[in-house]
Amino acid sequence: MNNTLFSFLVFPGFLFIAVIGLLFMGIDRKLSARFQWRMGPPLWQPFVDFMKLLSKEVVLPKNVNKPMFFLSPLMGLSGVIVASLLLFRAPLNPQGAFIGDLVVFIYLLLLIPLSVILGASSSGNPLSSVGGSREIKMVLSYELPFILAIFTAVLKVGSLRMGDFLLYQSQRGALFLTSPSCVFAFVAAFLVIHAKLALAPFDIPEAETEIMGGTLIEYSGPLLALFYLVRAILYFTLTAFLVFIFWGGITFTGWGAVLSLLKILLVLFLVIVVKNINPRIRIDQAVRFFWTRVFVLSIIGMGLAIIGW
């Protein structure tokens, strides 16, 4: 079932990642609510929200650039789906993918902020253009530490193919448990995926109380639902990616599947904890944070990896 339509559309393709992603979003909402001493919505609330948004009409703003406005959520969705496919098909057939799919994965992840920026700037709203410019600054600040952190792991494994990470870690144990360099890289990558998910303290481009949801302010109906789905899938893909690269990889068979799910949930839990114990920071503070502290962290990881730790 490796290359059939089923594997692209259902498992581990679109349907699988979408359902788990929305479920992860539900976990986030429920757990955040419990942190804040609220009851919170039921776990399936994101599904309901998504279905409801699909049935709503699209309200077009006056000064909108229509093609851009319609295409950018599709671009984000296709980016995240293809990236997720690359990631989740690797455990099925570790040697099956082409060499360098890790690089493609990182590139495809960039499509998502790009789509958000395009969508924001095409809507013609001053608040969303502020959000868009903030998103650009965020991308510029977190992308380099992210690539450095990933390439620390690449140095250890010696391959750019994601499947090789699985083989390497199944033979010598999880990367961030066995090598000090990858501990640094893991922390840096964790902070970056937090920013990629746009959660507090890095929810700066959206900043509900400052610029009213910034980048997504003019989106409504099915188009908003698509962005919502992109965000939901990111919850799953990014946390799984972190486990995949640094923590023994993921599998879909036997007890390994349960174990990898537990690891992913633990990373998700950490993300939710960080989200709930921090206020939003300013954009200049975020840029400084990523360019000094996280960058230094990933450079240290890289240096340690080069000297062989």
Add this chain to the structure above:
Amino acid sequence: MARKTVIPIGPFHPLQEEPEHFTLTVEGERVVDVDMELGYNHRGIEKLAEAKSWQQITFLVARICGICSTSHPIAYCNAVEDLCKVEIPERAKYIRTIVGELERIHSHLLWLGLAGHFLGYNTVWMWAWKWREPVLDIFEALTGNRNHYDMLLPGGVRRDIDEKNIPWIKKEMDEIKKKLDMITKAVLDDPVILSRLKGVGVLPPEEAKNYGAVGPTVRASGVKIDVRKDDPYAAYDKVDWDVITCENGDLLDKVVVRILETFESIKIMEKCLDALKEVKGEIITPIREFPPGEGIGHHEAPRGETFHYVKSDGGAGPIRHKVRAPTYVNLPTCKVTAPGCQIADAVIILAAIDPCYCCTERVGIVRDKKKEWLTQQDLVKLSWEKTERLRSKYAR
């Protein structure tokens, strides 16, 4: 030079759920100017008051604002008692103080939560509001209502505080003190919060005085103004307490001032509750005569000085009633504090004065769908014209 963009905050901005309109002129992320506009929700309270009796107005002014719903009645009753030269019973004074301070505690907790929300720190928001809940329960037990307590009447208070309520109120206050201690440590030791608040939105003391700002806004800048101390009323001169001030006038100090004030309020409350055991007697002096004349009254509301003025011709109600809420004078200080900061900071700076728009609303004139801006000169000119009109009408 970067292009200037105008960012509207309001009238439907989700930040402050009341109708107000700030216009931020920004260059990139930097705010260069701020303008504000009120008058979306004018309710004509002062005009309504002229058609009501002296007692009824107490309940009308309580409904000016849901949060300061005892500050306005206290100020109004002070004004009426000033008009009638009535001394209220001792016990009523203490009860007024207790209600007033309880309101400060709940209002400051509410603001603390909102400040957390504006910073994107929703955990603080929810927790602060959860801790505010016991205060509302106390209100319900003492006055019958969670909000709009309606405890006051000119001449005293309407309900007595039962002796058996005092122990559990004190217990709840101790709980709140513990929680406040915890949140103070958690919030003020957090480097991320400090980086957002310290040195941002500084209001220098001289500017604070120039703008005539009041309440915690100005006390954070180190100006020691507090009506409760400067012109004592109710039981504020009978218990021992301090006016809290800070020095820097930045956002952090505005938080600190409010948290410390909450502790101070709990202190005042506990002393008043103790005093209630000794001070017995009537709780209201019925006022039968409302002589012609003027009366002024003020109260240190959680946000600053609330001022009421009444003018009587000896009838059943005032012929003029004037309300000035603290936000009205605090709001323009944003002109000093907001420019130069970032959009992200502007939001919390605007919120740091703890604005309350329903207290503040004034008439805005809209003619032919165009907003007319009246400057001071215009108003003076209008008034001269009116005088001239009257003179030409009655001169002969």
